[in-house]
Structures are given as structure tokens and as C-alpha cells.
Amino acid sequence: IQAVVFDIGETLVDETRHWAAVAQYAGIPQLTLMGVLGGLIEGREHHRSLFGFLQIESVDPNIFGYRIEEQDLYPDVVSILRQLKTAGYVIGITGNQPLGAVQQVAALGLPVDFMGSSSEWGVAKPDPGFFERIAAGLGLAYDEILYVGDRLDNDVLPAQEIGMHAAFLRRGPWGYLQASWSAAADVEHRIDGLAGITRVLDRIEAQVVEPAPAQP
Known part of the structure; x- marks a missing residue:
């Protein structure tokens, strides 16, 4: 593995403040909004259907007054990125995000080498083209990349299907x-x-480095 690439929402960024801003904008309790969101997830529906339920026409986070800040990073983000960077891995952050979101994360001073988003690339997960853009941008083979994400449908399974390792x-x-x-x-x-x-990377390395056959 040469590069570890991370999804953004709910992988690096805790989106609690985002959804709270949506609820406030829609004038409904946060509990109601999260209940509807959970139902959509379990029903295999796109989360943007939520905005239809709430009768919100735009899904631009800017209308909610929301911007990704350091307080939104999960507590384990900075330490693992620094650890991976020190170990020599290329670090990427990519996701299905509106314009500017990836840059907001990168501006927090994270050790990031590569970044991209669906709004910039014109292709969104789970389309294989999204993962093709990652490999092309990094200049690496698929099996040299570990993709980390919180979703089976958008992140992990599509990455595996194209030939990447995934967590x-x-x-x-x-x-x-x-x-x-x-x-x-x-x-x-x-x-x-x-x-x-780190344990995932160790397991992958152990699979790649097979013991030499015993001499007769």
C-alpha cells in the first residue's frame, strides 16, 4: 500500500453540526430530522431525499450557515493522519461533497497530499469513475491504495470492486x-x-509478503 485515501463525512468529519443546521433551517427538532434520515438510510434511499421531505429546494450547506471547522473533526483524525504521514504513506481525502468542502478540511492544517470531490470531478461515488480519478490522480495502481469510509454502498464495496483495498x-x-x-x-x-x-495495513502487508518456499 502506497496511499491511504479517506472519505470525508462521518469518516473524518462529525456531521452533527451540519445536520443541526439543517434542522434549524427547516424549523424542526433535530431528533425528527435524524429519525427521518435513519429511515432513509435503512430504506436504501439517497439521503438527499430528506430535503424533499423538509421542502428545502437547495442542498448547498452555505444556506444553512455551516462550514467545516476544526471542532468537527473526529478526535482520532489528526493523530492517525500524522502517524501515516510519518510512516511514508501518501494521504488523500475525497468525497461526495459540494464545492469548497474538501478545501475547508484541508485548510485545517491536516497532512494531506491529494484531495478531490464529486463536485469538482463531475462524477460521484459509487460510480467507478470516482475511484478511477483517485488512482489516476495519485498515479498508483488500484491495489496500492487503501480507501477508508463509513458507507458500504458508496465507499467500501465500490472501492473493492474496482480493485482497491478498503476498510x-x-x-x-x-x-x-x-x-x-x-x-x-x-x-x-x-x-x-x-x-x-494500522492493523489493516499490517494485515495487507502480511498477505503481500508471502514466505519463500522451503529449500529441499
Whole structure:
């Protein structure tokens, strides 16, 4: 593995403040909004259907007065990124994000070498083209990349299908709900926090470096 690439929402960024801003904008309790969101996730529907339920025409976070800040990073983000960077891995952050969101994360001073988003590339996960853009941008083969995300449908399974290694992070609404899906059995690696990435990398390395055959 030469590069570790991270999804953004609910992988690096705790989106609690984002959804709170949406609820406030819509004039409904946060509990109501999260209940509707959970139902959509479990029903395999796109989360943007939520905005239709709330009768919000635009999904631009700017209308909610929301901007990604340092307080939104999960507590384990900075330490694992620094650890991976020190170990010599290329670090990427990519996601299905509106214009400017990736830059907001990068501006927090994280050790990031590569970044991109669906709004910039014109292709969104789970389309294979999204993961093709990652590999092309890094100049690496698919099997030299570990993709880390909180969603089976958007992150982990599409990355695996194209030939990347992938780690499913059981975190956030999607992570907890999708962990019980039957498709979770097809996941190559599962982690409950970003610290688990080092163990994943060790396992992958152990698979690649096979012992030499015994001499007769």
C-alpha cells in the first residue's frame, strides 16, 4: 500500500453540526430530522431525499450557515493522519461533497497530499469513475491504495470492486446501520475507529509478503 485515501463525512468529519443546521433551517427538532434520515438510510434511499421531505429546494450547506471547522473533526483524525504521514504513506481525502468542502478540511492544517470531490470531478461515488480519478490522480495502481469510509454502498464495496483495498469504518448513522446489512459480510476489513487502520495495513502487508518456499 502506497496511499491511504479517506472519505470525508462521518469518516473524518462529525456531521452533527451540519445536520443541526439543517434542522434549524427547516424549523424542526433535530431528533425528527435524524429519525427521518435513519429511515432513509435503512430504506436504501439517497439521503438527499430528506430535503424533499423538509421542502428545502437547495442542498448547498452555505444556506444553512455551516462550514467545516476544526471542532468537527473526529478526535482520532489528526493523530492517525500524522502517524501515516510519518510512516511514508501518501494521504488523500475525497468525497461526495459540494464545492469548497474538501478545501475547508484541508485548510485545517491536516497532512494531506491529494484531495478531490464529486463536485469538482463531475462524477460521484459509487460510480467507478470516482475511484478511477483517485488512482489516476495519485498515479498508483488500484491495489496500492487503501480507501477508508463509513458507507458500504458508496465507499467500501465500490472501492473493492474496482480493485482497491478498503476498510469499513463503523461510525456515524450510515456506519452503524449498514454494519448490520448482509453486504457487510463482503467487506475486506472492518474498523471501529481510525486507529484500526494500522492493523489493516499490517494485515495487507502480511498477505503481500508471502514466505519463500522451503529449500529441499
